[in-house]
């Protein structure tokens with residue numbers, strides 16, 4: 003029997019009360035925060051959609067796994083369980099735990115990238131780009147053309163343009179491309195999936211030039227679910243088998259386990275090449291820890307091993323991906339355009355389209371993010387000129403290509419009524435969109451200004 007309502011595939015056993023605030027409370031909190039949602043106390047937020055990273059709820063079995071944690075410095079049972087969970091999923095022999103995804107990136111690029119080399123990716127996530135660039139190498143984004151079109155309904159807008167990859171390698175020479183990376187799903191490109199056909203095409207290019215292929219596989223399970231829904235030949239496949247097939251095409255991977263690891267902390271680096279693994283382990287010992295814990299507690303490794311087993315459950319993935327789609331449909335119905343089709347972990351509202359009376363220099367996406375907070379205590383994140391605009395000391399900022407507000411969905415935390423509430427808040431804000439005003443920056447640091455900048459509303 004196919005029922006229309008896709009229910010949360012879990013029940014709630016531990017309750018964390020929400021704290022309600024008044025509009026006056028939120029106005030005061032936002033003023034104190036310099037109109038920057040990163041500066042808010044989480045207690046002043048009702049529904050927190052700032053990020054899906056490390057914000058998920060652990061299962062009963064994960065909490066039980068914590069109790070099994072073996073805190074031995076070397077050779078802990080927890081590491082063996084973690085190693086075997088990762089090996090079962092990826093088929094990779096060498097498994098190196100790290101405290102977060104970016105630590106795995108730093109170690110990998112530290113070993114492979116050099117000044118004068120180029121690392122292609124569909125779209126580098128910001129920490130990935132930073133860890134490539136800090137070595138002196140160039141991080142080059144080669145996402146397919148439809149991935150740059152916000153409104154295109156193409157099913158695999160995360161695909162890496164395999165022809166552009168071939169051209170890049172021919173142009174710079176295969177010796178100058180130490181590895182190719184593919185991010186599944188493509189976080190910085192709206193959480194769009196990558197098809198298996200595309201992974202095979204990229205693999206073929208890598209093989210022709212003898213270049214290793216690594217996955218940035220933070221959302222490997224969501225990507226597998228999209229493949230099952232959208233790619234010919236996979237409709238009856240199990241998400242775990244699709245994920246295994248994707249990892250099977252790669253020589254290695256980095257993963258932030260704060261996403262599809264269903265953990266609150268953790269990451270990993272895995273690979274097939276024993277020599278490279280040995281070099282990476284040496285780096286690991288310098289900054290992260292001994293190779294059998296890598297900056298994590300034994301109990302974390304156990305909870306993550308359990309998370310990696312749970313995340314490919316079809317009932318969970320159906321609920322997860324449907325939640326994003328449901329919220330995106332509601333936003334569109336309220337007249338707020340979104341990045342199409344919705345990704346797996348977030349809904350991106352197009353503030354540039356909704357607030358076309360606010361110029362980019364007055365940060366329309368920040369205006370929308372602040373309005374959602376003031377209206378209903380909902381916290382999203384600006385992905386626009388505040389985050390990516392190029393500050394110019396004596397003139398106006400160079401605007402970002404798009405003005406978006408990302409509403410990221412923590413895993414297994416919110417229910418459908420929470421999402422319905424967020425939809426109502428979006429609708430209320432959209433109804434008076436023409437009255438919203440922009441913001442200007444009154445203080446900003448030199449780097450990554452969106453985290454700490456202070457702003458003021460533009461005078462009407």
Ligand SMILES: *Cc1c(COP(=O)(O)O)cnc(C)c1O
Nearest residue numbers: 102103104127129189220258260
């Ligand atoms: C989160 C993320 C990272 C970095 O992982 P951290 O655990 O935050 O260090 C890298 N790549 C992608 C695609 C991510 O989403």
